[in-house]
Amino acid sequence: MAAPFTTNGLRALRISRATQRICRPRLAVCISSVLVRQLSTSLPRFTSVATAIDTAIATQPVSSHADDASQPVPPSEVVAEEPAKKEPKPFSSLIGKVSKETLEAITVRPMRHTHMTTVQEAVLSMLPELIDPLKKQDDGSFEEPSVPRDLMVRAKTGTGKTLAFLVPAIESRVKAIEEAVSNAKALAGKAADRRLVLDASRNFVKSHVGALILSPTRELAKQIAVEAERLSTHHGFKVHQFLGGESKNQQLREWKYNRRDIVVATTGRLRDLMDSQPELLRPIKEAKLLILDEADTMLDIGFRPDIEYITAQLPRAPERQTFIFSATISKAVQQIARQTLSKNHVYINTVLGTDSPVHAHIPQYHTVLSSAKDQLPHVLRLLAHDQLTNPGRSKVMIFLPTTKLTQLYSTLIRELARAVLPAGRNTVIYELHSKRSMESRTRTSDKFRHDESGACVLITSDVSARGVDYPGVTRVIQLGIPASSDQYVHRIGRTGRQGSTQGRADLVLLPWEHGFIRDQLSKIPLKPVTSHDFEKHVHEIAEKHDDDPKSFVEAHKSNLSGRRQRHRDTLFAGRVAERLKGVNEEIDEVLSSAVEEEDVHDTFASLLGYYVSKDEELRTSRDTILEGLREWAVHAGGLPEAPYISETFLNKIGFPSERAGKKMAQRSGGRFFDGHRDKDRGAPKQNRWSGRGSKQSKMQRSRNEGEDDGYSSRRPRDRDSGYSYPERRDRDGGSYRDRDRDSDHRRSKDGGEYDGERRGRRSSWPN
Numbered sequence: 001m002a003a004p005f006t007t008n009g010l011r012a013l014r015i016s017r018a019t020q021r022i023c024r025p026r027l028a029v030c031i032s033s034v035l036v037r038q039l040s041t042s043l044p045r046f047t048s049v050a051t052a053i054d055t056a057i058a059t060q061p062v063s064s065h066a067d068d069a070s071q072p073v074p075p076s077e078v079v080a081e082e083p084a085k086k087e088p089k090p091f092s093s094l095i096g097k098v099s100k101e102t103l104e105a106i107t108v109r110p111m112r113h114t115h116m117t118t119v120q121e122a123v124l125s126m127l128p129e130l131i132d133p134l135k136k137q138d139d140g141s142f143e144e145p146s147v148p149r150d151l152m153v154r155a156k157t158g159t160g161k162t163l164a165f166l167v168p169a170i171e172s173r174v175k176a177i178e179e180a181v182s183n184a185k186a187l188a189g190k191a192a193d194r195r196l197v198l199d200a201s202r203n204f205v206k207s208h209v210g211a212l213i214l215s216p217t218r219e220l221a222k223q224i225a226v227e228a229e230r231l232s233t234h235h236g237f238k239v240h241q242f243l244g245g246e247s248k249n250q251q252l253r254e255w256k257y258n259r260r261d262i263v264v265a266t267t268g269r270l271r272d273l274m275d276s277q278p279e280l281l282r283p284i285k286e287a288k289l290l291i292l293d294e295a296d297t298m299l300d301i302g303f304r305p306d307i308e309y310i311t312a313q314l315p316r317a318p319e320r321q322t323f324i325f326s327a328t329i330s331k332a333v334q335q336i337a338r339q340t341l342s343k344n345h346v347y348i349n350t351v352l353g354t355d356s357p358v359h360a361h362i363p364q365y366h367t368v369l370s371s372a373k374d375q376l377p378h379v380l381r382l383l384a385h386d387q388l389t390n391p392g393r394s395k396v397m398i399f400l401p402t403t404k405l406t407q408l409y410s411t412l413i414r415e416l417a418r419a420v421l422p423a424g425r426n427t428v429i430y431e432l433h434s435k436r437s438m439e440s441r442t443r444t445s446d447k448f449r450h451d452e453s454g455a456c457v458l459i460t461s462d463v464s465a466r467g468v469d470y471p472g473v474t475r476v477i478q479l480g481i482p483a484s485s486d487q488y489v490h491r492i493g494r495t496g497r498q499g500s501t502q503g504r505a506d507l508v509l510l511p512w513e514h515g516f517i518r519d520q521l522s523k524i525p526l527k528p529v530t531s532h533d534f535e536k537h538v539h540e541i542a543e544k545h546d547d548d549p550k551s552f553v554e555a556h557k558s559n560l561s562g563r564r565q566r567h568r569d570t571l572f573a574g575r576v577a578e579r580l581k582g583v584n585e586e587i588d589e590v591l592s593s594a595v596e597e598e599d600v601h602d603t604f605a606s607l608l609g610y611y612v613s614k615d616e617e618l619r620t621s622r623d624t625i626l627e628g629l630r631e632w633a634v635h636a637g638g639l640p641e642a643p644y645i646s647e648t649f650l651n652k653i654g655f656p657s658e659r660a661g662k663k664m665a666q667r668s669g670g671r672f673f674d675g676h677r678d679k680d681r682g683a684p685k686q687n688r689w690s691g692r693g694s695k696q697s698k699m700q701r702s703r704n705e706g707e708d709d710g711y712s713s714r715r716p717r718d719r720d721s722g723y724s725y726p727e728r729r730d731r732d733g734g735s736y737r738d739r740d741r742d743s744d745h746r747r748s749k750d751g752g753e754y755d756g757e758r759r760g761r762r763s764s765w766p767n
């Protein structure tokens with residue numbers, strides 16, 4: 001019988017590596033190619049590796065650094081095929097390579113998966129060799145591994161990367177325990193009995209951590225921990241979570257009394273505990289596997305000091321293995337990653353050639369608005385469109401660049417949904433950002449994940465951009481430019497997951513943000529749509545509904561769950577088109593009654609902080625950005641005057657400010673941005689929203705009461721769990737200090753949420 005693909009594949013890679021070490025690179029690649037080609041004739045699955053090496057030959061420079069011993073050996077690259085091009089392999093093909101407990105968890109209970117995704121097949125077919133424990137030699141060093149043990153893996157969003165790294169983590173733990181027991185037996189010789197075996201196993205699982213998994217956000221860390229628990233159900237493993245914003249005492253209690261198989265952590269909390277808790281540090285220092293999920297963020301400047309601190313405490317390669325996973329791994333990140341990975345690592349790339357890391361089947365649109373005034377109406381029309389085209393199963397995520405804008409939009413959409421959207425008061429609005437307590441974030445995230453209302457919206461900052469798995473998201477709306485093109489990809493990845501062919505993405509930009517598309521998103525297949533055309537389109541669909549609501553809903557009946565099928569007549573109340581026509585009046589009304597000027601000013605300041613360094617990506621001047629934001633404050637935020645920004649403040653935030661400052665000063669009578677109001681400017685002019693905020697500002701209330709979860713105007717507020725909870729601090733009182741250290745708040749350039757901390761400097765404006 002032919003040897004399994006993996007063994008042959010790894011053997012070929014090993015030979016290829018050996019040849020690379022001793023020959024000139026071009027020659028080495030040729031030899032490798034011949035070897036691989038021979039294999040691929042008998043094993044068709046190996047063709048992709050052969051193709052990769054062929055590509056390498058084509059691109060290999062004739063004169064290279066062949067004799068330079070200091071050049072790192074390049075990683076072996078495995079290019080996996082797209083699922084569309086081949087039959088997915090069943091998990092049952094892993095029998096004999098993976099323990100039966102893990103396979104049972106995957107295929108029977110609780111996961112019930114049948115076939116591997118491309119990335120899973122590429123990684124799991126490297127088992128069991130990938131995680132074989134290394135033998136310790138007499139001098140205390142470890143034997144040279146016979147196959148590459150470190151991985152850098154790139155695969156599209158929603159393709160099951162979590163399972164791809166968790167299975168090796170679990171299997172490696174199983175093997176390490178077996179080895180510890182067998183060593184104990186060997187030591188005891190004939191005296192070995194059942195009790196000794198048990199003791200050896202018990203000691204080992206408490207004194208050695210198996211795998212340490214680091215994640216950039218708490219939401220993602222929690223999700224990974226849940227998946228790890230599910231996958232290790234039949235092994236009885238304990239998964240520890242060290243996440244900021246949660247009780248340290250509780251985490252330490254769990255740690256004290258339980259085995260330590262897998263640790264999932266955000267870097268801030270883990271570092272904090274490693275610093276202060278020797279009881280925790282000792283077993284973590286024994287961790288033989290480090291996994292960085294969303295690796296490009298983890299290796300970004302904001303997280304790197306923590307990552308370096310943590311990795312410095314762990315064993316070195318080859319004793320420690322490192323896996324790096326992400327949907328986006330740029331060349332620069334690859335360079336940095338190589339400092340963390342062993343030289344002898346494999347790069348598995350399932351995103352082929354020039355292919356976009358976003359799923360091709362997700363239609364992506366962008367709208368450049370002609371004025372800031374159209375921003376909110378357009379977003380409401382997008383929501384209406386989603387509810388009309390996905391009746392009974394609309395689930396939308398709206399991403400905003402700053403926390404303040406997230407709060408403002410949550411207030412506005414919560415107020416407007418009832419009057420404007422087709423599902424009206426049945427629309428459930430969720431709000432999620434880093435200013436919420438951890439408890440509230442977890443609750444909101446869980447509720448949105450399991451929401452079956454048929455019309456729900458999660459308004460969120462970038463805390464939800466990466467890795468978080470919400471099934472059934474029908475549309476992702478991005479308002480304003482994302483922090484980077486990678487962040488765009490990750491946000492979009494919240495829809496069309498698990499091979500789902502449904503989903504849509506919309507990017508909504510102000511006129512001066514247009515340059516971002518050419519500068520950063522030129523490789524993304526974005527289709528333009530004007531707000532005018534879209535308005536017409538939505539009205540046509542709404543009128544179609546209003547002409548015959550019953551048959552409209554009937555046509556989409558298959559989308560409805562049993563419970564909602566019974567209530568399908570009430571899916572969209574009243575005449576939808578008419579309500580949509582009144583959107584501008586409703587917005588005026590809500591801006592004047594539910595939003596304080598102060599909130600708009602704060603939001604403006606947060607946007608200024610976010611956009612100030614984006615002039616290059618936007619291909620425009622800072623003056624244009626400033627003007628654009630001032631226009632936004634008036635036309636979208638409803639301020640009577642554009643905010644005035646002092647020259648000093650402009651200087652502070654890096655504007656070429658003398659000219660801009662004077663210009664603003666001459667034009668403006670509004671609020672003075674340097675912590676003072678400009679008293680000499682007299683009373684602000686009355687505008688159509690004067691007397692605004694007469695209802696208590698929702699943003700204010702949100703701040704005061706921790707309002708968040710699934711607020712639907714249909715429900716009485718006092719009965720809405722999560723609505724009236726006071727903002728709570730952790731019982732251990734450490735939340736604020738801890739939050740400052742938490743990964744979510746240390747995000748850099750494209751780590752997501754802008755929270756006033758930019759490149760290590762805390763700014764003076766709100767976020």
Ligand SMILES: Nc1ncnc2c1ncn2[C@@H]1O[C@H](COP(=O)(O)OP(=O)(O)OP(=O)(O)O)[C@@H](O)[C@H]1O
Nearest residue numbers: 113115116117157158159160161162327467469498
């Ligand atoms: N083999 C499989 N068959 C069916 N569903 C799967 C399989 N593997 C994973 N899934 C499901 O697919 C979804 C997405 O998986 P996961 O979150 O691991 O994707 P990801 O690649 O890590 O995405 P992201 O890049 O956004 O982090 C999850 O709901 C997971 O349970």
